[in-house]
Each structure stands twice: as structure tokens, then as C-alpha cells.
Amino acid sequence: MSSAAPAETPLRETPLTRLHRGLGARMVGFAGYSMPVQYPTGIIAEHNWTRTHAGLFDVSHMGPSFLILTGRSDDAGADHAAVAAIMEGLVCGDIRGLKPGQVRYTLLLNDDGGILDDLMVARPIDPAWSGALYVVVNAATKESDFAKLAAAAGSRAQLRRSDDCALLALQGPEAADVIKAVLPAAAELGFMTYRSFDLNGIELVISRSGYTGEDGFEILVPPERAGEFWERLLDDRRVRPIGLGARDSLRLEAGLPLYGHDLDETTSPIEAGLAFAVSRRRREAADFPGARRVLGELSGTLARVRVGLLIDGAPAREGAEVTDEYGVVVGKVTSGGFSPTLGRPIAMGYLPPPLSPVGTRLGVRVRDRVQSAVVAALPFVPHRYLRKPAS
Amino acid sequence: MTTRYTRDHEWIRLEGDVAVVGITDYAQEQLGDIVYVELPPVGKQLGKGAEAAVVESVKAASEIYAPVAGEVVGVNQVLADEPAVVNRSPEGAGWFLKLKVASRADLDSLMDPDAYKAFLETI
Numbered sequence: 001m002s003s004a005a006p007a008e009t010p011l012r013e014t015p016l017t018r019l020h021r022g023l024g025a026r027m028v029g030f031a032g033y034s035m036p037v038q039y040p041t042g043i044i045a046e047h048n049w050t051r052t053h054a055g056l057f058d059v060s061h062m063g064p065s066f067l068i069l070t071g072r073s074d075d076a077g078a079d080h081a082a083v084a085a086i087m088e089g090l091v092c093g094d095i096r097g098l099k100p101g102q103v104r105y106t107l108l109l110n111d112d113g114g115i116l117d118d119l120m121v122a123r124p125i126d127p128a129w130s131g132a133l134y135v136v137v138n139a140a141t142k143e144s145d146f147a148k149l150a151a152a153a154g155s156r157a158q159l160r161r162s163d164d165c166a167l168l169a170l171q172g173p174e175a176a177d178v179i180k181a182v183l184p185a186a187a188e189l190g191f192m193t194y195r196s197f198d199l200n201g202i203e204l205v206i207s208r209s210g211y212t213g214e215d216g217f218e219i220l221v222p223p224e225r226a227g228e229f230w231e232r233l234l235d236d237r238r239v240r241p242i243g244l245g246a247r248d249s250l251r252l253e254a255g256l257p258l259y260g261h262d263l264d265e266t267t268s269p270i271e272a273g274l275a276f277a278v279s280r281r282r283r284e285a286a287d288f289p290g291a292r293r294v295l296g297e298l299s300g301t302l303a304r305v306r307v308g309l310l311i312d313g314a315p316a317r318e319g320a321e322v323t324d325e326y327g328v329v330v331g332k333v334t335s336g337g338f339s340p341t342l343g344r345p346i347a348m349g350y351l352p353p354p355l356s357p358v359g360t361r362l363g364v365r366v367r368d369r370v371q372s373a374v375v376a377a378l379p380f381v382p383h384r385y386l387r388k389p390a391s
Numbered sequence: 392m393t394t395r396y397t398r399d400h401e402w403i404r405l406e407g408d409v410a411v412v413g414i415t416d417y418a419q420e421q422l423g424d425i426v427y428v429e430l431p432p433v434g435k436q437l438g439k440g441a442e443a444a445v446v447e448s449v450k451a452a453s454e455i456y457a458p459v460a461g462e463v464v465g466v467n468q469v470l471a472d473e474p475a476v477v478n479r480s481p482e483g484a485g486w487f488l489k490l491k492v493a494s495r496a497d498l499d500s501l502m503d504p505d506a507y508k509a510f511l512e513t514i
Contacts, residue, residue: 026423037450038423042423042424042478043423043424043448043449043450044424044426044449045424245423245449245450249449313427314427314429314445314447315426315427315447315452317451317452337450338426338427338447338449345427367429367445
């Protein structure tokens, strides 16, 4: 058995680190933080629990923040348009068109249309907060993202980081019932909406969103109340703590890309299968970074696309080569592992469009041997998000 | 014959001139849920420390090394269908392979149970 990598610079802790240790978590370094990769029951049990009950994740390493207009007027719509314009200079999503309370998945792009990060941007529902955006970026990219946002804002808006807070994710088919027992109003949130709540003096920012393919919530909690709130959720027998290991296998089954693996600065939104994140208004205006490449790819010139693969044999990990029927290398796995739900290895990777149709038979190289693989539809496991019409 | 241990957390137990090899409880605990085990072909000659098998957890692949030199004379076929046996019974039903050892004296350089236990306390 090979030994672990040597420790590097001291890791940052989240407001919940002490509680994870108390629960017997195995802690690993991830994006500069000491994070629970699994609890004693193990990744597969945690994965299956989330798919059948409710899993509670600490994702405080991520980058929640608020972009707040400096000179706010008494015109809520104008203030939203002004702060949206700052954000739209960096992303391909329609931020101006967000309804109050709406959350949107979008992409931070470079001038070549490459993806610098994927993120959530949301518009507050409360008119008193108009002129602000709630923005959540990835852990590994947060310093550069925040610098870019602050530079784009200049003196027009202020970026308030909230990554000293705890960010929790409560995910699974019983998540809504669990949150209802604690905070009934939060269970009324529609999919991809958010608002702030006061729970006996704890100020919570809750969105109905997640990274598992299940219904669920992401909850921003002030650091000094985080432990208490985490334990309150865990007091519900339907809830178990879930580590980053199962978070990864859950999102892989859900076909959700992971930044730094399935997406990077060379990947375009269209290659990544994220055309839905390039909003129509932005396409028509062609006014986002890298619009020329992205719009060109939308109308046909595409070198590679993200696909799902069902693998026979050993798991094919990130970096594994994908071969065609003649053994020629045609692509690469960008994330891969074992699917507890399907009981077999699955992967995502990039292939030329002619080899991307579902059912295409290919090979993957694992330890100098070629195993068979077949292109599969994404997601591997159907999403079960809340389907509730916006009220 | 007692079981001997390596610093890479393999165990080896001599039964006559054939030794059974597997990974320790500590190793399976560290790896987590095991989802795939790749075993060597019977007849393969392994040098001491050579890669003998690969074990895959949900997270990653790890190599298992031959604790001593020898010829592979058997592998645990159960692991092909039920790799989780390694988690449940690492030093019993979850054995990996049988080695016809080149020299029984090679085992003397490995740790006995007490030494391995002491070694684990240093990790």
C-alpha cells in the first residue's frame, strides 16, 4: 500500500472542523482546507444515505460572497441592473434578467471563452437588498475569482467575502422534510431560489440548490452559530454527515462537472455541454468574454465535447486515455470512479463529436490495458430536483 | 507459523512453503470501501517489493507489493465479484494471493505481530 503524500503548508479550518474530528471523520487537505473526506461508515454508505435520506455536508471551503453596489438609489430595478452589469462583464449568464430570489448557475470566462470557474449568482428577494448579488464560487479558485470581481467592480461596488462563515449542504429526498421541521418557511423555497431567514437569532441564507442531483438546500451560517446549527440538523435521525468523497461520487453520478477536472481554462461552455448557461440575451448581444469562440462553437465548429462513459473492469481515473475501436487515442477521462448506485465504474471525459453519440463503443486505458467503455447519457442517475413552478 | 507484516501494510502467513498474502486491517481502514481488486496471473514470478496487485477504493488505486520473492501459485477469485470482502475480512477471507516463496528466510526480516503493532503506533 503506497503511503500518503507529505504534508504541505498548514491547512485552514472551517467553523466545523472540531465537530468533524469528534464524529471520527478522516480529514484531508483540499483547496487549502482541512476537510472531512469520509466519516467512519465510509463513502459508499454515505453516498447511499444521501440518495435515500438526507446528507449533511460541510462545504465551507467554498467562496460565498456578496457584491454590493456602492451608490444605491431608491430605484430597486435600476440598482439591480447596475450591479448585474458589473457581473455580466465577466460571465455568460443573464444576471440582469434574474427575478428577485432567483439563483443562476453561470460561468466565469476568459477572453478566449475558456472557463475560469463555474459559480452561482443570485438576486436578493428583499427590495431592501436590491443592488446586491449573492455569489458562490469554487474553493480552489476563490482568491482569483474574488480579485477579478473586485477589479471589475472598482469603486462601483464592494465585494464582501463571507467565506469565514460555514456553508452547509443538506441533500437528499428527505432534505425538505428535515428543513421543514427546523424552519418551515425554508421548505417553501422553489428550486434555484434563495432568501435570508432568521432562526431564533441565527441569520441564515438558504438556497434550494446542490451538487448531488437530489433535492436539497445550501445554507450559509455565521461562524459563531455554525456548530449549533450543524448539530441541530444532525439531531434529526434522517440526517447523517457526509464527506467530500461521497460528494464527489454523487456529483459524478449526477453528471455535474467539477472545476479543475472536467472544466478548466481551455474548456469552453459549449465543449463542456453547458450551453444552457450561455443565456439567450447574452448570445444575441454577443457581449460576454470569449463570445466569438463560444458563439462559433454553438453554430457548429467544435473539437471535443464532454460525455459520460460506462466502464467495464477497473475504475478509469482522471487522465486515463480513451481509445477508438482501432486503439487510437481519441480523448481523455477528466473524472472517473465507482458509482455506488450503478455498482460499476463511470467516468466523464472529452471526445470528438463524431464519437460522442450515446452507445458509441470505445476503450479506456487502465494500467497499460484497454478496457471497454461505452458512451452513456448524462446524468448517469436521474436528477430529482424539486419541480415546483415559480410562484 | 505466525503472520509477518510489512511497512506497506501487507501481511504474509506461511503455510508449508506456500505463503498467503493480503493487506492488514489498518490498510483496508485507510483505503475505505474497496470496489475493485486486480490480481496477478498464476505463474508470475515476483521479486521482493514488486507490484503484486492493485486495490481500488472509491477514491483511488493503490499498489500492493510482494512482501518476499516468489511465484504466484493462487489468487483469491472471490475478490473479482466481491471486493468488499477485503474490508470485512482483510486478514481472513479477503486474502489476495498465494506465493511459493523463494526463501523462507526472507520472512525473518519482516515484522512480527508485536513489532507491527508498535509500528502502527508510530504512524
